[in-house]
Amino acid sequence: MKRYTLLLVLISFSLTGNAAEDIHSGSKLLQNCNSYSMLVDGSSNSKIILGAGLCLGTVRGIIDAGAIFDTFAEQAGKPPSNVFCVPESVTADQGVRVVIKYLEGHPEDLHKRGTTLTVHALKQAFPCK
Numbered sequence: 001m002k003r004y005t006l007l008l009v010l011i012s013f014s015l016t017g018n019a020a021e022d023i024h025s026g027s028k029l030l031q032n033c034n035s036y037s038m039l040v041d042g043s044s045n046s047k048i049i050l051g052a053g054l055c056l057g058t059v060r061g062i063i064d065a066g067a068i069f070d071t072f073a074e075q076a077g078k079p080p081s082n083v084f085c086v087p088e089s090v091t092a093d094q095g096v097r098v099v100i101k102y103l104e105g106h107p108e109d110l111h112k113r114g115t116t117l118t119v120h121a122l123k124q125a126f127p128c129k
Contacts, residue, residue, distance in 0.1 A: 022111075024113050024114055024115070025110060025111055025112070025113065025114060026103055026106075026109055026110040026111065026112050026113070026114045026117040027110040027111065028114060029055065029058060029099070029103065029114030029117065029118070030100065030103040030104070030110060030114075031051060032051040032052065032054045032055035032058075033051075033055040033059075033096055033099055033100045033103070034051075034100070035047070035048045035049075035050075035051030035052045035055065036051070036052035036055045036056055036096050037096075037097075037100065038052075039052040040093065055096060055099075056092055056096060058114060058115060058118060059092065059095045059096050059099050059118055060092050060095065062115060062118045062119060062122065063086050063090075063095055063122065066081070066083060066084055066086065066122070067086075069081055080128075082128040083119060083122075083123055083128075084119065084122040084123040084125075084126045084127065084128065085126050085127065085128040085129070086122055086126045087126070090126070095122070098121050098122065098125040098126075099117075099118050099121045099122075101121075102117065102120065102121030102124060102125070103117060103121070106120075
């Protein structure tokens, strides 16, 4: 139990870091997604693992939310949102790579919310037909 508590304390300190840093920005998302790439390539430490998890959770969460909203719209007899149409065959890894490519291609937008930029990335890569 003491180890678990210590781990939570250490993680919370790493999350607070620089108070001026916007943890919701595209810049932070890109940093976290680069951690995901490093983890996939074999690098591993607690900061990389945490960043990778935050990136993956953001990307997978946005993809899943889009699918959920469309399912509810369909059940209510309404048209789907058609914001983006990610095929079910797309893996989480592919989703993360799409987001990294978009963020690196739009450095002028990195001050914006990472979740908004994730939607833009998915919309560009997986437009609805």
